Amino acid sequence: MPAFARALAYKGIAGIETDLRLSKDGVVVLIHDATLNRTTNGTGDVVDFTVAELKQFSAGYPKVFGDKYPDYRIPTFREALELLLNSSNTIMVLDLKVEHLGQHIASDIAYVSAERNTTDLYDRVVASCWTDTQVADIGQYLNITVKQKLGNAPKKGEDTNKYFSDLLGRGVHAFSLAANTLSAQFISAAHLRMMPVVAWTPNNRSEVVPLIEMGVDGFITNEPGNVLGYVADFIAGKLPASASDDKFSVSDLVWVALGSAGAGVVLGGVAVGAWAYYRSRTHHYTTINGHMA
Numbered sequence: 482m483p484a485f486a487r488a489l490a491y492k493g494i495a496g497i498e499t500d501l502r503l504s505k506d507g508v509v510v511l512i513h514d515a516t517l518n519r520t521t522n523g524t525g526d527v528v529d530f531t532v533a534e535l536k537q538f539s540a541g542y543p544k545v546f547g548d549k550y551p552d553y554r555i556p557t558f559r560e561a562l563e564l565l566l567n568s569s570n571t572i573m574v575l576d577l578k579v580e581h582l583g584q585h586i587a588s589d590i591a592y593v594s595a596e597r598n599t600t601d602l603y604d605r606v607v608a609s610c611w612t613d614t615q616v617a618d619i620g621q622y623l624n625i626t627v628k629q630k631l632g633n634a635p636k637k638g639e640d641t642n643k644y645f646s647d648l649l650g651r652g653v654h655a656f657s658l659a660a661n662t663l664s665a666q667f668i669s670a671a672h673l674r675m676m677p678v679v680a681w682t683p684n685n686r687s688e689v690v691p692l693i694e695m696g697v698d699g700f701i702t703n704e705p706g707n708v709l710g711y712v713a714d715f716i717a718g719k720l721p722a723s724a725s726d727d728k729f730s731v732s733d734l735v736w737v738a739l740g741s742a743g744a745g746v747v748l749g750g751v752a753v754g755a756w757a758y759y760r761s762r763t764h765h766y767t768t769i770n771g772h773m774a
Contacts, residue, residue: 482556482564488705489568496572498609498701499561501586502579508532509558509585512540515578519544521555528579532557558586562593562602574607574657576631577615583622590623609657616651629655629679633662641670649674657681657701660688665695672696686711691723 485497500513505528517523517530523538541550565573575586590602608619609631616628630653635644656671660680668678681701683689689700689711702708714720 482560483550483553485561485564489564489571496574496607497561497565498574498576500576500578501558501582502527503582503585504532504535505529506531507585509582509589510535511556511558511561513578558589559593562589563597565605566593566597566599566602572605572607574609576609577611577619580612580614581618582615583618583620586619587622607655610653613651616653620652627655628653629657631657632659634658634664634667637664641667645670645674645676649676655679660692660697663692663695663697668696668698683708686720687723690715690720694723 485499488497499511501509502512502515504510508531510527510532512520512527514520514527516526517535517538518525520542521538521540522543523530527535535555538555539551539553540555541553543551561573565571575582586606586608590606594600594602603623603625606623607627607629608615608623609629610616610619611631619626619628628651630648634656635641655676656678658678658680660683663678663680671678677698678696679699679701680692680697682703683692683700684702684704684707686707689702689708692700693712693715700708700712711720
């Protein structure tokens with residue numbers, strides 16, 4: 482939670498991204514790994530502990546930071562939603578780490594919405610889905626929530642017409658994809674279908690500039706301040722072009738700085754236009770995503 486709050490304090494930050502799992506007693510909690518071993522002082526599978534038991538562990542990443550953050554605890558999704566409502570015009574991107582979270586997510590949103598007398602939260606979450614099952618599940622319980630494909634771009638030679646047709650038919654309208662799987666050709670094909678493409682996880686200039694040249698719409702990064710600076714410098718002509726031949730003209734894109742918890746997102750005109758188009762079809766108000774490391 483402190484990392485979320487710190488990220489939302491960045492000027493221009495528009496959202497946070499987090500990883501969702503279930504506790505033993507069916508509470509949605511925010512933790513990247515399936516086990517407690519790496520980021521807490523506990524051991525074992527997250528799903529084998531109740532939320533009360535999980536709250537006993539320090540989640541201050543002691544293996545990296547030692548005793549610097551001993552009081553940090555694994556947050557619940559409801560706690561994160563409360564924080565989101567305290568920050569205006571921000572979104573939360575949900576990396577669905579397990580299947581069948583839709584009903585639990587919808588229940589938590591309904592609970593916090595009733596407590597805070599708002600319907601705003603339904604418009605401020607974006608579901609990042611790894612699987613077709615997750616897409617269908619979110620569609621059942623959160624039918625106005627934007628869904629994006631999370632993973633890798635299709636391999637070279639794959640039938641992209643069928644690929645896009647299948648995703649659009651299931652209600653997927655955006656991508657959050659591994660940077661090293663992207664190409665200008667794929668991004669251009671996505672743009673023709675008004676589907677923005679966000680790349681994860683470039684952190685340095687040598688990674689960011691080629692992706693800008695490909696036409697990528699956003700970055701999920703552990704270095705939001707640096708990446709926002711690279712984009713601004715690139716637009717201002719202060720950065721040299723990369724040596725890559727895999728490029729797409731970005732001269733006509735209007736770049737908008739967005740961000741996230743512990744990481745940042747930069748979106749281009751195609752992404753902004755795509756979300757406006759999707760919103761006009763579904764009465765949905767949202768944008769695209771960010772990332773919490």
